[in-house]
Amino acid sequence: MNKFMTTFRHTYLSKVKAKSFIITTIIVMLLIILAGNFDKIMNLFDGSEEVGTIEVEASETFTAQFQAVMSEISDDIDVVDSGGDITLTVEETVPLSATVESDNEVNTAQQTEIEMALDAVNRQMVIESLDLSEEEANLMAAGITIDYDTGAAVTDADTGEIIEIEEPNYLNVVIFYITVFVMFFIVINYASQIGTEIAMEKSSRVIEMIVSSVSPVNHLFAKILAIICVSLTQLFFFVVTIIAVLYLVDIGSLISEFGLEANDRTVPMVVYSLIFLLLGLVLYLSVSALLGSFVSRMEDLQQALLPVTMMSLGGMYLGMFNLFDPGNLLVRITSYFPFFTPFVMPLRVLDPATSHLTVWTGILVILITIAVAVYFAARIYKGSILSTDQGIIKNIKKFNKGE
Template sequence: MSKFLATFSQTYLSKVRAKSFMISTLIIVLLIFIGANFDKIIGIFDSSEELTTIKVEGNEAVAAQFETVFNALETDISVSENDGELGEGEALLTIEETEPMTFTIEADQEIPGDQMSDIEMALGEVQRSATIQSLNLSPEEAQRLNATPDITYDIASAAGDPEEEEATASEGDGMPDINILNMVVFYVTVIVMFFIIINYASQIGTEVAMEKTSRVIEMIVSSVPPVTHLLAKITAMISVSLTQLAIFLIAIFAAIQLFDFSDLISEFGLEANDQTATMIVYSFIYLILGLILYLSISAMLGSFISRMEDLQQALLPVTMFSLIGFYIAIFNLWGSADNLLVRISSYFPLFTPFVMPLRAMNEETGQMPLLIGVAILLVSIALAIWLAASVYRNSVLSTSNGIFKNLKRVRKE
């Protein structure tokens, strides 16, 4: 145990004290705090000031109608008659003509885009009402102007199944109803896992390969058993990645405590639903298990080589499978989150950490598939560590050049 802890502490401390670790961690923490203040930063560069009052001049009937429609939008802007003075935060709306309607808006500063959209929406409603009155349309005819078409979808694959036809028709545009907060959790989980895997898989492979190519391993194995040494390396690199992840989580928690997210949450519609808690828990579990699995495989692949030139070739499967899993998860988010490809790939161990959080977003998935995914990863991690230890023990002193030569020799032993 003392030999394990000695190797573990030496590897762990050397990594967390490295400038690359500190710089990359600091950059991500800064990005977290910048993202937490994104709306305030945008406000600094936005020279426009919000309007507080719109003064209306012109046809009284049209002005009264505009005030009624605009107040129904529940904005922070008040509407009043023009008193001849235009102060700060005020705009003048002049009704030039009524047949056809023309308007002029005057202000001493730029009008924010969201407020301009509200004004244009209200004026459009006023013009629509005036058009209805000028054409002498009945209430029924006026209502038909806003009616949406009744569309029935007759899909060949749904023929003979009325319930499936009804479900297909109700989808309309085919886009899934995705909770924005759950989507943010999914994106953060998958992206963070992908980049940590790519970063630390290369590091742990380099650690193992460098010891073999420099023949330092001959001195190490004389005092530390090869399997103990490898397991200490794997555990240390996993701990380093989890340390960096913990710093990110602490930074997010600190940002939540220090800054007011109410405006940002309301603007982007970040509201939790019944699936959010499940989504967060399983995303965190799959993130941790995914890191452990890929780093264990990276250590095993690194032990195959005897030259640093072969390192990238050895780690190619890790890069390839993590990239495929990443794209399967990302590209199926806006399609069907529970199609055949997603269901099958979610049970493939190397894709499970990426794809299962996507299935966790779907309320129809249930707990059983998610728990099966966790079990698959646990078994895969145990198998990967056992294979890594076996390969490392049999190839630690090998001087054969080439991955396949080492693989054949390990199989024979």
């Protein structure tokens, strides 16, 4: 155990203290902080100012109507008799023609509110000028109703009734996006690191001295565990930064501004996303160690790790391209393919028809695959650790022969 911990501690500390780890972590943390304060940063470059009062130069009837409408649309702008931040001069009433004068630029949101209020008043004055009845006025103001009856409607197999398809919850979609991109980023980064660690030791023959004091299997497991802990350490800093940003920023108003709301699947989505994120990291790092065990020289490393890159890319694109159709056949099939499961199974959690048993089946599939990958990685590493054969194919043939 002492030798295992020595290898683990050395690998972990060397990676955490590396300049690349520190710089990458700081950059991502800064990006998270910038994203959380995006609205404040944009305001720094926005020369417009918020309007608190507006002075209206028009008839008393128009001013009263505009004041009533404006109070319903905006809580920030008050209509005053004089000395307003901006002046609204009405030149014609039907159709409405007006000029807004201000010493400073009015921000876009408040411009929209003023235009909405003027549009509503204009509609009222047009109705009055045409001397329409109340029923005719209501018909003009009535909205339209459209029902789309398409072949895409889902019907119940037993009753034949049309099943209403729920609109996706966009907060859950955002959680899925973040999970997939973080997983892909860490997999691509640390898969190459663990492969490089193993291949470098074998190519430099340093391993000959190492195996004289520690067993190859313990040495390999210590390195795999150390790299996994390094990736989790970096993920920990990211999560702490996100929590700090959420605590310091009024995230409630920000979320409501984008129309994001939690539902009954938000908590399961967060829990399962974290589970598949961790399992996906362990799976891909274990497979990277397995593939790195076949390599005897650094020139072959990228070729050996190509399957990891292709499978992680495939999993990410499967999730992205089927984001708004999580229940289709392709998603259901690929969610049980071990190397796609960490990316695709969280997508199925978005679908209300997905049961917890289905998700736990995906977790079991990944756990079995991890056990198989670690087992073969240990066997191959132990058998090829002192191999001088050049090329991946020769090492694979040697393993198949049991040499």
